[in-house]
Structures are given as structure tokens and as C-alpha cells.
Amino acid sequence: MWSNLPSDLLANIFSLLSPDSLARASSSCRHWHTCAKAYPLSTTSNNSAWFLAMPIQRNHTLLPCYLHNPILNNWHALSLDFLPDPVRLVGPIGSLVLIRPTSSTFLQLAICNPFTRQFRHLPMLNITRTNPAVGVIMVLDSTQSVPFPCFKVFVAGGMSEAVAPRRGALYEPTLEMYDSRQDTWQVVGPMPVEFAVRLTVWTPNESVYSKGVLYWITSARAYSVMGFEIGTNTWMELNVPMADKLEFATLVRRNGVLTLVGGVCGGEACVWELVEGYNWRLVEKMPIEFGIRFLGSKTSWGSTKCVGSDEAIYLYRDLRSGMVVWRKVVDKGKWEWFWVEGCCSIGGKRVQTFPIKGVLLQPSLALSCIS
Template sequence: METFHAISTSSYSSSSSSPSTSFNPWMDPQIWRNLPHRLLIRILAFLPPPAFFRSRCVCKRFYSLLFSDSFLEMHLHLSPHLHWFIFFKNKDLISFNHNKNTHQNQVLEAPIEGFILDPDENTWYCVSFALIPPSFSPSSSSEGLVCWMSDEAGPKTLILYNPMSRTAAQFPPAQRPRLYPSVGLRVGPSSIDAFLAGDDLISPFAVKNLTTESFHVDGGGFFSLWGTNSPLPRLCSLESGRMVLVNGCFYCMNYSPFSVLAYEIASNTWCKIQAPMRRFLRSPSLVECRGRLVLVAAVEKSKLNVPRSVRMWGLQGCGRTWVELERMPHQLYLQFADAEAGRGFDCVGNGDFIAVTIRGSEQVLLFNFYRKGWSWVSQCPFLRHSGGAASGGGLHGFAYMPRLATPAIALLES
């Protein structure tokens, strides 16, 4: 935890207001000194992770709280649910649609770093993934855990990692050989569900066989190893590499032409949903925002008199139709289009926010659904500016909810 603590201490900014002449915001030290131990520990359990790690510098008793099961259990129930984002440099990700062998020779031996964004405070943090082998890439996230998938073609291996507590656990290897499938992850208080879908093409001369494998383990003792569950709909092309979980269903983009694939966990079935304006979309992304599925994409109609823009559609309750929710203001779109320069962009949602990352760039544009406002995020101070767009730089993000403890990870070790 030293890496996160040292960086958060220097980067976390407080937004407290200036004290007035008639009110002192600081509690008398004598009161703090005489607080009962149980009450003091309960107060600390409400702290967000950056503030908690700063508090560990106070004394040995506070420092040891991270190793106290009773405190971690209290923290799980009392700590605020923070809707953050975690980003990785694109050069640390494996793109199997390009030169795989060349990229494998360029993998850095240095520990992989993740860059965490607090969108409410516009604050960045840096965490290290030193325990993750360089032959793994981030593929999904859920409830404070980041899922890493092996890069080598063949039966995939997944690793769950909590960057707050630096705990890791490995899944049993999957059964079917794959290249870079879409990964779905759902972590609960006492259960873990994981899914691998599509991309069974292990040779350029083989016939692609799109299937789904699932894994389940829970605290009740039920343990289901990987197995091929159900085929995907015909004429699918899963190239996005990510799944979005909304109300018990995983969703992912399908290409050529654009559509949305939905996998219902309870019934173990797939279906295809037509995307809005599918012939005129560019860089479509599926995100979860405020409990609903949102499709974000650029709209470009070359022959019709419709202005180019970035739009958002929400999937209706019937699960088949879309309604337009938002449209990027024209002046901002012109600025965004100039920065993007046709390279494409990706989106990830969490809570009230949607983060838009431009491919080959380190810029992040935020949309706040609650306030209906757009804003550029301050540049991450921890990024090493050694590549940029020319060397395939840029950021790739996931929704992230920091947790000091994730009890479900222990189920993979039992």
C-alpha cells in the first residue's frame, strides 16, 4: 500500500471552505483524545480510501486497521460508494487485431500502473499492479476488483486483483482456446460470476465458432467450473473486448453492421438488439450509467442534412427500443472533433459520469448526467509523456469502485 499512500498524500486535495470568524471547523484535540476507541474506529470507517491511507500515518494503531477483519467488515458497510474510473496506458494493452508478435516483444518489464480518476474532485491517483505478470492485460472490473486476462492464444486464465489491499486470486484455466474474447465480470459480497464470449479463432485459417463459457462460485459452497453454455447469435463479430452489466444482463457491441448483443444470465441466452442509426454510427460504446444501458457514438451522415455530433441513447425498459438522451453541444463537438481528428474514441460509465477517451491521446472528457454538463479533465500528472499518439499511447478505462476489502476474492482460494 505504500505506492497508493505516498501518491494520494501528495495529490488528494481537500475542498473544505475557509473558517469564518464565528465558527471554528476544527474539533478540540482534547475531544479527539478522549473519544472511545470504538467510536473513533467507526469514524475512520467512513473515510474514503485516500483519506484512510493518510490517516494510517498517525499512529501504529491506525496503521494496523488495514489488517483488522472487524474494521474491514465495518468499512464495507459504512464507507461511501465512490464511482471512480481506472485507466491504463494503451501500450500496456494487447491488441490482437494488429501485430501480436511485435507487440509481445515490446512489453515493458516495469510494473504496470493504473491511473485512478475521482470525477467529483477532478483528482488523479496512481496505483501499482506489481503482482500482475506482464503477459496479462486488464479486461474488466467489478466492485473494487480489476480482472486481468492472459494474452497468449489458448485457454484463457483470469486473475482478480484489488489494488487497494494488493490481494490477488486466480481463476482455474478456461476450457476452450481463444484469442481475445469479451470478458464479463460480476462480483457480489459472497459470489463471483465470470463469462468469456466469442473469439474462438486460434488460426487465421480456422472457422470462427462463437460460444460462451461461464464460471460461478459463491459462499454457499456452489462451485461451477468453466463450461461452454450457449452459442452466440449468427453473424456476430465481437471486437470491443468488453461487456457491460446492467440489471442482470451483459451487453456488448457487435460489428458489421452495428448492433447490440445481450446475454441474460438467469436464462443463459443471447439475443441481438438493433442499434439506433446503425448505418451512420462511428466509435460506438456501451456504458452503464445510473442503472441503465447507454450507447454513445458519433453520428455522421455524409449525404443527409443532419449535423455531425456525439449522441447518447438509452435502452428502454422493453429492452428493444432506444431513446435519445443527450447530444454534445455543437461548439464542444467542434473542439472534440479537432482533438479526435478521426482517430476514434471510447467511453466508460460509472454513477453519474461518462468518461470519453480519445484513442492515441491522454485527454479525458467527462459528461455529468446529473448536472447535464461536459468538462475536460485535468491531465493526469502521473503519466509518463514518452510516447503520445505516434507510439500508440492513450488511455483505456474501466468503471472502478474502490474497496479496502473484497471478501469474495477469497472464494477462489478455497
């Protein structure tokens, strides 16, 4: 019976599988393999994002990346030997990841799909920049006729190699944007010099887009948030709650709202949401038992990292350490806390511990615009 199912019906069944299960199914027989290729389905039926951990490269060795499947609660290792150089993770773009080679001091960006082993460099920026802030937004296009996502990449500040003297020494006080639909970069306009300096020196690459504004958080105490309103080309600065008492602070987006996750010195990990009037509202605290398990013998939140999406927020340290997850439980209509064991072994083989950067992405076996 299974060998005689119409391809469209079989494709609907395949849509219920996670990417790793779909890959195994596609290798079962020629009919299933053909169907899986002809009807490329993007992800699992409940649309759960996977946690991808990419090593923070310390040398020129291409290490694999590691992924946690939240449905089956297991870890996978994916080789990155298809990449030409070791890379640093910048952020997710749907089922793709934005990366930059570690071999270059100036910013050069690329996109890849670690599942399908596709890779492509983005065009070079108009202005050579070192260590700028990078932000990504997805673009909804009603005229879009292709199955892959459209997106924009914003690059702000950075150190410039320009020879001509300008205010702010060598800091580049401009904003540049890449549009995947045109595959080109353009300089959007100027930005305050003091913002360019702070985004260059004190801001990691993580950004959050919410309600028309692209946000970054500075890593210098006291923490602050800088935003760029895309529709009006306006820059703004927001205060951070308990800014001088936070040992770590990260911006994420939850239910479409800008959300701040931070660990209070000598206290708990807290979650705030930005409400009307650019005020922060405390919405959740990590349960004490999870905090004790996460910190272990440590007394500080200082080495904590955080990544989130509209459906989940992950707090983590390194690959082998466990993670605390605050996740939306659809069946219960509420968010709950979970513990996820770290990646200590895969297939009975011990995994070495090392620093990582994590993102949440929707895994896909569908061919995209990368090639």
C-alpha cells in the same frame, strides 16, 4: 482526544475519507493503523467511482496504472509490479479488476485489487479459447456472509483448439460461466454459430448487464448489439440507432438501463437509452463547446473511447488528453457535463502519453477473497 476515540467511532470517521486519505491516516499512528486494518472500509461516503486507466501493453514492460479521484480531482500512479506478467484490462468487478496476461494467446483470467496489491488467477476454462467475448455480472446473495463481492464471468465464442470437426470451422459455439461462489467454470450450453463468429471477430471485451440480459456491441460497421438473456439462455440481436453513421459506439449502463453512447460522423456525441420494446430513445447530446474542446484539431470521433457506470459516463482518448464526463450530481438531482484534465504530470514528474483502456471502479482498501 483523537487517540482516545473508540475504534468503531473512529471507523465511522474513516468512512468519510477517500482511499488515498485513508491510507495517509492509517500511517499516522499505531492506533489509527490498527483501526484502519480492523475495520476495512470500502470506499468514499458518496460512493463515487474512480477512473482507472491501464496502459495497453505494447511490450513485456510492466507499466503502472493511473487513477483519477473525482472528489479531489487529482491523479495517482499505482505500480503494478506485484503482477507476475504484463496484463490487459478486461473490466471492473466492484472494487476489483478483471485482467488477462498478455503473454498467453488463449484466454486466462485473473482478478486483482491495485490498491491492496492483491492478485489471483481464476481457474482455467473447460475449453481453450482465443479472443472470446467476456462479460461480468455481480451476484446478490442473501446468504453471503463475507465482505467481498460475488460475481459471474461469462465467456462466449472464441477460437477453439479442438481437433474434432464441428460446424463453424474452429469457432467455438458455446458459452461458459465462472461462479466465484464455487470457484469453478461450467459450460452453460450452445450458442448460434454466427453469433460466436461475430463475438470473436468484431466484439471488444466490454459488456453491460441490464435487467437480466448481458449485452455486447460489435465494432464492425454497421454496429449491432447482441444480448444473452441469462434466465432463459436465449440469444438476441438489436439494431443500433444511426448505426451506419457512427464513428464510435459503446454500451454502458446508466440508472440501471442499457445505454448507448456514439459519435455521429460530422456531428455530435449522442446518448440513447433502451426503452420498452427494445427501442432506442435519444436522451442527451454532448454540448457543442465540450465536443470542440475534446476533439481539438481532429475532425473525427473515430479514436474516442467510452466507459460508464450508473453514476457517470467518461469519454476519453489517451492518458494525457482531457476527458468529457457526464455525471450525476446528487445535490441538484440531475446529470451535468464536466471537463477533466488529462494526466500530464504527477508529483511534478511528467507522464508519458500512451494508449489506455479505462474502467470505473469503487476503490477499496479492504482485504478480499483474492489472497
